[in-house]
Amino acid sequence: MLSFGRLCWLFCSLSFILFSQCIYAKDLKNSCNTCKQITDNFGKEFNRTKKQNFGGGNTAWEERALSKYETSEIRLVEILENLCESSSFDCNHMVEEHEGHFETWWFKRQTKHPDLYKWFCIETINVCCPKGNFGPDCNACMGGSEKPCHGNGICDGDGTRGGDGRCSCDRGYKGEFCLDCIDGYFNELKNDTFSLCSECHASCKTCTGSTNEDCDECKTGWEENDEGKCLDVNECSNDPSPCKEDEYCLNTDGSFSCTVCDKVCSRCTGAGPDKCLSCATGYQDTEGTCTDVNECEQSDAVCPEDNQECVNNIGSYACICASGYVEQEGVCVQVPEPGAVESDVSWFSWLMPYFTSGHDQAKLNEEEPKTETHSGEHEDL
Numbered sequence: 001m002l003s004f005g006r007l008c009w010l011f012c013s014l015s016f017i018l019f020s021q022c023i024y025a026k027d028l029k030n031s032c033n034t035c036k037q038i039t040d041n042f043g044k045e046f047n048r049t050k051k052q053n054f055g056g057g058n059t060a061w062e063e064r065a066l067s068k069y070e071t072s073e074i075r076l077v078e079i080l081e082n083l084c085e086s087s088s089f090d091c092n093h094m095v096e097e098h099e100g101h102f103e104t105w106w107f108k109r110q111t112k113h114p115d116l117y118k119w120f121c122i123e124t125i126n127v128c129c130p131k132g133n134f135g136p137d138c139n140a141c142m143g144g145s146e147k148p149c150h151g152n153g154i155c156d157g158d159g160t161r162g163g164d165g166r167c168s169c170d171r172g173y174k175g176e177f178c179l180d181c182i183d184g185y186f187n188e189l190k191n192d193t194f195s196l197c198s199e200c201h202a203s204c205k206t207c208t209g210s211t212n213e214d215c216d217e218c219k220t221g222w223e224e225n226d227e228g229k230c231l232d233v234n235e236c237s238n239d240p241s242p243c244k245e246d247e248y249c250l251n252t253d254g255s256f257s258c259t260v261c262d263k264v265c266s267r268c269t270g271a272g273p274d275k276c277l278s279c280a281t282g283y284q285d286t287e288g289t290c291t292d293v294n295e296c297e298q299s300d301a302v303c304p305e306d307n308q309e310c311v312n313n314i315g316s317y318a319c320i321c322a323s324g325y326v327e328q329e330g331v332c333v334q335v336p337e338p339g340a341v342e343s344d345v346s347w348f349s350w351l352m353p354y355f356t357s358g359h360d361q362a363k364l365n366e367e368e369p370k371t372e373t374h375s376g377e378h379e380d381l
Ligand SMILES: *[C@@H]1O[C@H](CO)[C@@H](O)[C@H](O)[C@H]1NC(C)=O
Pocket: 040, 043, 044, 047
């Protein structure tokens, strides 16, 4: 009678076999790749084990032992053990499943069939096909097995028992046999078995040759002139300009670009402050360049509140409280007298000397930009 444990074991191994068969059948292209990798590694391991177990001496005994080792089971086992990464399920599974085939080849077929890949992967376990062939029966790829896809593409499943033999054409080619050219390419050479597609001139949508005179139709951004050539459209000379108000336009072959003007310009013809057509707010034209307006020197008072001072800055200005005043709820109020605070806050009087000197310093600093502005004004004049 079967115990529960045995039943379970049976079930598990059955489902494992079904599961692995499923994976095995699922991707025939992968099976061939795995097989190729195994036979490649076999070759490497074969070379690596050539002189194994012998220290490099060459006594007669060693010579005899060596020749015996070369074809020994010990060497085969050594090779088989190193064919797969331990993590590769597909590889280990394939080697285990076909261990008998490796033994057959090693002892009986090696001389007659030296190409292990051909003997094992193509002819014995049937996971690969000869180059240029595909599918379960190794049929010839589209365009023939000699030159699949006429050399202009890749045959699906090429060299494996998978795939459908259809072509994925290289860039520039199309059609079942990769003999036709896609739009933007033209046939430089073509017969029943050979095709060379080259790229059209950048100005052509379709063409018959390589220059801008050979276009059937111009690409967008290009237009045909009187001589039948496709020439670039200068979009920047269009009226209105294709760019926004504060951008300048650069024409390019087949297109154009728009770039934002320098910040001192509101409209411009190019990059930089000397290419303005008109100045941005806060700037004025000074001998062909847009420079900052000193709002503080203007006749109309720009800081209308009481006890305010005007401070000019590049592109604008600011209104701050005059020295001796501080901002409180949007108005400038006088800094409290030292004496008035002394009685209220005792630590304040202790800090006072520092505060006063700091205040003087602030006053000095405020005067500096003024002189700068002044000299700046001289330059303007
Ligand atoms: C094994 O060695 C031979 C001769 O040195 C060399 O031609 C061959 O490419 C090697 N094979 C592999 C898989 O490294």
